[in-house]
Amino acid sequence: MLTRGSEYDPAEQILDAAAEVGAQLIVLGTRKRTPVGKFLLGSTIQRVILESVCPVLCVKASH
DSSP, X not given: OOOOSXXXXXXXXXXXXXXXXXXXXXXXXXXXXXXXXXXXXXHXXXXXXXXOSSOEEEEEOOO
């Protein structure tokens, strides 16, 4: 279950949820960002990709 709190870490929550249900694939939505936005906000997706034990599919938003 994804929750927000003082120790909220989106990448950790995604990875934990995938492990809990035995996921065979993680699908993440992405969108175009500026270089600064990539630096500040891209770390969640990057961490999930690098730390996941199952394949990760990133899907670009259509708008």
